[in-house]
Amino acid sequence: MSTKHTPGPWTAKDESGMYFCEHDWHANNDSVSLTTSAPVHANGQVVALVVSEDWNDAKIDANARLIAASPLMLEKLYACKAMCGRIIDQHGGVLGGIDFHALAIGVDAAIAAATGA
Secondary structure (H helix, E strand, C coil): CCCCCCCCCEECECCCCCECCCCCCCCCCCCCCCCEEEEEEECCEEEEEEEECCCCHHHHHHHHHHHHCHHHHHHHHHHHHHHHHHHHHHHCCEECCEEHHHHHHHHHHHHHHHHCC
């Protein structure tokens, strides 16, 4: 599997559970008021910055965790795609009442959305 994104793992918080604070993000937009942010890191570099104007810590935390989990989720989607292919080849696509043809279509769509393919 060849990827164009920064390799994981990505993390939103350090080992103590605190957000990484070092980043140099500035807004050059008159419509942007005070914001709060949570950087997402990979290998010591900021790969994403969750920014919010509503200072909703729960939402910022949830968004940062979701973004940080993206490389792992993409890796598991590729594994799911391979598993679907094996089940389709060996069992005709339906196993235990699950339609693996339909699942594979959804997995392919998710991979395409994540990779731009």
